[in-house]
């Protein structure tokens with residue numbers, strides 16, 4: 330591979346011919362409304378064309394406002410961007426799926442979504458409370474709905490034409506395989522934590538076989554230090570190729586065939602994280618040989634957001 334080839338415009342085909350997903354995605358899990366607006370605008374200006382949202386992030390209105398303003402200012406068409414949002418755990422009952430989807434569309438100010446994900450495989454008690462708990466603080470789960478029940482309601486959204494593709498988030502092969510096998514409309518995307526300390530190789534192989542895009546979150550290990558950004562292998566490669574550690578980590582993610590989500594909060598970091606080019610094969614091999622293993626998000630075990638950036642906000 331050419332060590333200088335440009336990865337910025339990499340686009341990954343979604344299964345069932347429903348379009349292309351820009352590999353470089355901007356994630357909108359940001360606690361402060363004002364920062365959500367500036368960071369989303371900065372990402373669009375830097376070149377990001379893929380935006381990952383969630384009802385649970387509580388800021389779909391701000392993201393929508395920033396996107397409308399940025400599209401108008403940049404002469405960018407709605408069809409030129411790829412927008413995802415997610416169904417939260419309190420809305421897994423089939424009859425709650427379409428109203429939740431419509432509410433997200435309305436907050437985002439959009440007429441259709443490119444992708445809608447089931448945020449976690451855990452159903453919480455149905456209702457308006459996003460974090461229902463009993464008197465002792467234990468989460469109230471809903472045992473009367475299965476993930477397949479919810480999936481069938483997701484398929485209906487695609488039938489109704491307001492959502493081009495559907496997928497899952499925070500799942501492993503145990504949840505993905507049965508849905509894939511029973512689904513009338515196959516999952517197009519699986520969004521999970523993935524980085525060199527959590528490569529999810531088996532899941533990635535399965536996804537590649539089935540034409541599912543693995544969309545990696547925490548590609549920079551949530552920016553935690555010490556962590557991936559200071560890993561000696563990553564730093565040495567960065568120095569060798571004249572890129573930053575963040576650019577090395579993002580390039581690795583794209584070159585192994587995943588899409589990714591990153592959340593730079595300043596214009597300078599948005600430009601940095603978008604400006605990625607291919608690493609030489611020996612650098613990819615070195616990263617693949619890193620032995621450290623670390624999962625940063627426990628949400629996969631309970632559906633309850635574990636890691637919350639900046640010690641506040643809504644997580645997952």
Ligand SMILES: NC(=O)c1ccc[n+]([C@@H]2O[C@H](COP(=O)([O-])OP(=O)(O)OC[C@H]3O[C@@H](n4cnc5c(N)ncnc54)[C@H](OP(=O)(O)O)[C@@H]3O)[C@@H](O)[C@H]2O)c1
Nearest residue numbers: 356357358546547548549550551552575590591592594645
């Ligand atoms: N499905 C799920 O359950 C789930 C869970 C978590 C996240 N997500 C999605 O994934 C998105 C990505 O979030 P993430 O936390 O995983 O993103 P990330 O890009 O891995 O980490 C963001 C952190 O890295 C720092 N950072 C960003 N660019 C940097 C650079 N060039 N150099 C040094 N530090 C840098 C940021 O610092 P500053 O704040 O100082 O810029 C921030 O603290 C979220 O917004 C959300 O859309 C999904």
